[in-house]
Amino acid sequence: MGQNMQLAEEIRKRQDAILKDWMAYQVSALTLRRDLVKESELRETSRQFLELFSEAIGVSTDTSSPSWKPVKDSLAEISQKRAAQGFSPSETATFVLSLKQPLFDLVQQRVGQDGKRLADMLWEFTKLLDHLGLYTTEVYQESREGVISRQQQELMELSTPVVQLWDEVLALPLIGTLDSARTQVVMENLLQRVVETGARIAIIDITGVPTVDTLVAQHLMKTVAATRLMGADCIISGIRPQIAQTIVHLGVNLNDIVTKATLADAFEVALARLGATVSKAASTS
Template sequence: MSVNDTARRLGALITQFESEILGLWTSELAARTFRNDDSTGRHCRQFLTLLPAAISTGGVDDINSRHFDDVRNQLIEISSQRAKAGSTPNETATFVFSLKQSLFTTLRRELAAEPALLADALWAISTLLDQLGLYTVEVFQKSRDQIIVRQQHELMELSTPVVKLWHDVLALPLIGTLDSARSQVVMESLLEKIVETGAAIAIIDITGVPTVDTLVAQHLMKTIAAARLMGADCIISGIRPQIAQTIVHLGVNLEDVVTKATLADAFVLALSRVGATISRS
């Protein structure tokens, strides 16, 4: 029997005994303490509908062919959901690998009188499910990486809040290391707030920045330049003695940038620039 004939026979058997295979499969998942939810049963039924159709028309050799588009799309959905739910790659791949036992049981019974076909069918379905299982791991990892990148971006946004201190005065307190990725978030957050509020002064406080090197200084200067293009002047506060010495040693030119030792000093200067004063009663 040819490979195509084997594939068509295999697809037909899966369709014929779909209910039986589904019952064995879900039991196997439960036995493996698979993280079950309301969508698991639906995914199992959909998979057993899509798989034989793909096998019958596309064979068992290439899961990347157009015949397996629906199967791959469903595995992408499953893997993405599992990644968001906090499952492990092993749990996600188990969804596919655990189908082997129930398929093997049915095939051994139905093809017992045809040992050559049985051997071909078992090898074909085993190889196919291995490929699909590894595909779920690949998709799962990509989904998890995307989630991590998004969470890192969200954390950077949370760690760089732009605060409105007064009418026309904003403050951007920086805490932690200022690398290229975070500096981009800093610049975007500040510029968006300038546009939103029409602020004329932006105080960039680096009290919480542990060190200032050439790269950090360049990021600060780019942020200041971008803010000026938006019509806002910047004041840098939090210049500690160690940082002042480092800036001088690095030869960073801050001659056209106003700096203050503390945020309070910068705030007083910003108020005077916008025509406001603070007095003690």
């Protein structure tokens, strides 16, 4: 389309002026995060974007056509970067949306008094930039979701450390509640460490588990059963008085599992099973 070509040519010709206006809008926008982005950096990003934009518009005004891919890729990159830096969605979308004003000015200057043509072209640009704005938000949201799921994963791994207490004895201090996703991570970590250390006994300490209902008890029993299949024994320690009461009230059967009130008690049992003893050294005065 000839009109598109002309428009692209116009944008390219007046790139400096448009860039200046656009920068002014971005800088004056309340949503600019001066703490997070430098003006010089923003100018460079904007300049590059404008170049891609004018190239794409020379081919088509349909943002779903392949000629817009470089523009979208560049927007996606900006969006992902801003999401990671902690920009809000509107702060992120302002980048492309604030290009409206300079472009509208340009259209107005070109078309002049022809009202119908002006309206048509403004509508075309509005649609175009809104599409790009929405795309920015979509990418933003996706990358935030990515960040959240990564953090969840990290949190899960952080919250399930497996420590070696003694040769062949591991301890797993559980903190927080146990759902099925976390149980799988807990089991994986514990069993992997059993393989690595050749442990024969694993102590699961539930002092930090706020409540033990039937579901949590079930997850605990699964962990014990899986550990046993690997060839190691489990002891559950850190059973607080209330938890002992709820377990019995709920009718949860922990009969096949060795349970101890404290980690110290469990450790003593573990040592005894391995045939080791710990005693205070005789005073050497």
